[in-house]
Amino acid sequence: MVHSGVARVTLAGELDLDTASYVREAVTASLEERPTGLCLDLTGVSFCDCAGLSALLRARSSVLRAGVEFVVEGVGPQLERLLSLIGAAGLFTGTNTPANAEPARRAPGTVTILLGTEAAATADSPLPDLLA
Template sequence: MVRSGVARVILVGELDLDSGPAVQEAVSACLAKKATILCLDLTGVSFCDCAGLSALLRARTAVLRAGVDLVVEGVGTQLARLLRLIGAEGILTERNANPESTRCASGTAATHRHAETVATADARLRKLA
């Protein structure tokens, strides 16, 4: 659901080949509802492999191509290390947001004046046992 142009996608669990399509579905659903800002919450991601990283990068590309502002929060140490290994450490940071940012939700920088209203599109990923 998108309210005032703001959507929030919360990822939880493992992000890999099996769960990557859920990311695309959630992001596509938000874009189809004309979101103007998308908050991608990775706080609950416990593991991300190359296929999961690919899903995140495809989601980022889709969001930015649609002209939607992207805000990423909760990049954990494992994902940050993976990004650093491929030389893309800054690609999923708040640097994707423009400098005139407001607050999105729970302390995350955002780039839209209606950012105080956050809708949620959950992409539930497989939990580690």
Template sequence: MNVHPFTSRVVVRSGVVRVILVGELDLDSGFVVQEAVTACLVQEPPRLCLDLAGVSFCDCAGLSALLRARIAVLRAGVDLVVEGVGPQLARLLRLIGADDILTAGNTRTTPESADGAPAGTAAAPRADGTAATAASPFRELA
């Protein structure tokens, strides 16, 4: 079995911090997300982008790490952009009724990526065609 460790890489361009996450996000790797985000927030960037395109798997512990990171970023008054949410994480978000919790629509500013391009939504619509509503308990976390 070839095990690839979970990694994070930080790229700063034009004052925007991009945290690139790669690997399986679970109980053993969630702390990496928190450490990377905390280190970035010390620099007081105007915007932080979580790039999840390289996340191949995310369990509930990994989701918890992402939600804690989201709360920390928003509490610091930093704009948050989330990109690259894959189908497995999108399904997990849908299952718990938090389809839009990691979408650009939950940032403090207009939805655009760190590169200035429109950001995609993190999750597909629910099977019944609706989206999570503002009444979702997760909206009150940040």
């Protein structure tokens, strides 16, 4: 479900080898709705390892390749340090807009993923079966 042209994916918990696939699935499902923008909210991410980082980089690439504006919110200190260590500090700050794309308007969320051992989707998530 896209509101005002913007899909929102909110992550919470640990983003690691066990949970990285949820990012890809959520972003893919969101892009199928043909949004003009996708907001990735990382405010609730408490930990990110290399598998999680790979999932975030692939998500960014998929969104921009689809010609969709990519907005990231809430990069915490642990993820910020990880990005800095690999020389990718600027990739997840603010907005990344593909060439010839119209700016997207922000709107309420579409997918919320709680990462970790008790992963679950919110009631309004289009992916409840993926997280059960």
